[in-house]
Amino acid sequence: MSTKSLALTLTRPKTLELRSVWQDETLRSGQLLVQVEYSSVQPQDGDMFNCSGRFTELELPHVLGVEGVGVVLKSRCETFEEGARIAFILKKFFSDESHGCWQRRLILDEHRAMILRVPAVVGLNQVAACTTSTAAALAFLKYFPPTSRIIVTAACGAVGLATMQLGALRGHQMIGLVRGPERAAWIAKELVRCGSITVVDTESPGWIRLACPLTGKGELVAPSPDTDAGAGADGLIDGVGGEVLTLAMEELLRVRAIVVRYSAVLEEDAARVDAAQQKHRLLVKEGSVEDFMASLDAIQQVEAAFALIADARYRPKAWHVASVKEVVECMKDQPIWTRHATQVKPGRIGRIIWKFE
Ligand SMILES: NC(=O)c1ccc[n+]([C@@H]2O[C@H](COP(=O)([O-])OP(=O)(O)OC[C@H]3O[C@@H](n4cnc5c(N)ncnc54)[C@H](OP(=O)(O)O)[C@@H]3O)[C@@H](O)[C@H]2O)c1
Known part of the structure; x- marks a missing residue:
């Protein structure tokens, strides 16, 4: 019937x-x-x-x-x-x-x-x-060892916000890139309870110089060509491509940092992105929620994140x-x-x- x-x-x-x-x-x-x-x-x-x-x-x-x-x-x-x-x-x-x-x-x-x-x-x-964005954040964060320093582009988008919060709650140092001072102020005020969160407005002139010290790039440690050690962030989670991605790859990452890319539609200067990848020997991964959902503990992980909403630590x-x-x-x-x-x-x-x- x-x-x-x-x-x-x-x-x-x-x-x-x-x-x-x-x-x-x-x-x-x-x-x-x-x-x-x-x-x-x-x-x-x-x-x-x-x-x-x-x-x-x-x-x-x-x-x-x-x-x-x-x-x-x-x-x-x-x-x-x-x-x-x-x-x-x-x-x-x-x-x-x-x-x-x-x-x-x-x-x-x-x-x-x-x-x-x-x-x-x-x-x-x-x-x-936050349903899909929680799964997405967990799918992208899985590539990073504990206490990584991770840059997130589009940090005020749904996926970006989930990634910033769940990354900080896991003990990573999260550095968000956003467009606009209001968004930067909102993140700095609202997400502070999650853990280590800083933010840079990519519309401010010379934003890359502001981001350097947050990512460790301002530290006087010369990146070694032979080891993973060196100045700069351990990784980047990107859903926007474009100049923000290119500059971040060129200027803010350490040697052998991990770059997780997840947007389907990205416009970029492919030659510059490739050159940055080669120069810093970056490990580029494709982030996929669909793949994550096929993993055995996906449900357990997302439900654990939902439990963090209950005590207002994770705030969609x-x-x-x-x-x-x-x-x-x-x-x-x-x-x-x-x-x-x-x-x-x-x-x-x-x-x-x-x-x-
Ligand atoms: N691979 C996967 O499994 C997977 C899973 C989920 C989502 N995605 C994809 O990931 C992307 C983001 O998803 P979402 O749900 O987070 O979308 P969303 O909530 O619309 O967020 C997108 C964010 O990107 C920003 N943005 C757009 N173009 C930009 C640029 N050129 N430079 C800097 N920031 C820019 C937007 O800021 P403005 O408001 O300033 O434009 C917005 O904050 C989408 O393309 C989606 O299809 C992929």
């Missing part, structure tokens, strides 16, 4: 409609029926909305969304009982065999999604702001909570003076999430 649900559906490029959908909710072994309470707007949702980038051939109508949080309504899965509060991330960000998560009632299983328990004292809205940031109707405005190109929160509005810190009313 089919049951009616609602799905925020991309019907044409740049057109989202809240549509009724009918689905057979008879569960197979291992499946859960979930009432989705919140989801988030990810950069790739923006590309899907515009049918741009890798989504020019997207078959429409299509339901967007790769993650969400909600409550289990029915269960044929041993791990999650009815009433359990869960977060989930689709295991395939692209080419998932079905529609996405922007549906009120969703059938999931552990083959299709990483499903995580939300601690009783943590709000679903808090976890909605929802920049804006949109209604279903407003999501479309958040995704459209808007003039700079728009009253709507958009993905590209200057000064954004953290994730746009949205709530199913």
Whole structure:
């Protein structure tokens, strides 16, 4: 028997409609029926909305969304009982065999999604702001030995914020690069409880000179060509590419530092990036949430991070909570003076999430 649900559906490029959908909710072994309470707007949702980038051939109508949080309504899965509060991330960000998560009632299983328990004292809205970004941060931090000195670009983006906080909570020295003095001030004030966190505004003139002492580059230790020792940061986690990445690789890293790169779309001066890599013998890794989700202890690691939210040591940031109707405005190109929160509005810190009313 089919049951009616609602799905925020991309019907044409740049057109989202809240549509009724009918689905057979008879569960197979291992499946859960979930009432989705919140989801988030990810950069790739923006590309899907515009049918741009890798989504020019997207078959429409299509339901967007790769993650969400909600409550289990029915269960044929041993791990999650009815009433359990869960977060989930689709295991395939692209080419998932079905529609996405922007549906009120969703059938999931552990083959299709990483499903995580939300601690009783943590709000679903808090976890909605950090589900994928927590997994991403853990995926990228895994390359670093204890007490590393790590530079993070786009430190006020959703992934950047999670990486800064979870890195500091693990005992690393985190150095964030952000655009704009307000963001630098926000990080310095709000994330101080996590541990060692410093920040540099890459819009200030000569920012690289300000960053040098924070990364150890100002120390009078000549980098040795034969050892790992030497002045400069132990690593860099980058999701933006461009001049910030290039300069950081050239000026701020020690010999044999680790560079984790995770953005799909990066514009850069490839020759300079290659030259910096060769010169400092940098170890470049590709960061991938999808690979992380395949690791045996991924669920345990993300749930441990969610537990840190309970005592306010890890503080996910929802920049804006949109209604279903407003999501479309958040995704459209808007003039700079728009009253709507958009993905590209200057000064954004953290994730746009949205709530199913
Ligand atoms: N590989 C993976 O498994 C994986 C997983 C998650 C995300 N990602 C990718 O990682 C990227 C970031 O994801 P997110 O969720 O953190 O996105 P997000 O919340 O939109 O954050 C992106 C941040 O990058 C900054 N930024 C953009 N262009 C920049 C530039 N040229 N120079 C300096 N800063 C710049 C933005 O600042 P402004 O507001 O100033 O523009 C924003 O703070 C996306 O491309 C996403 O697709 C990859």
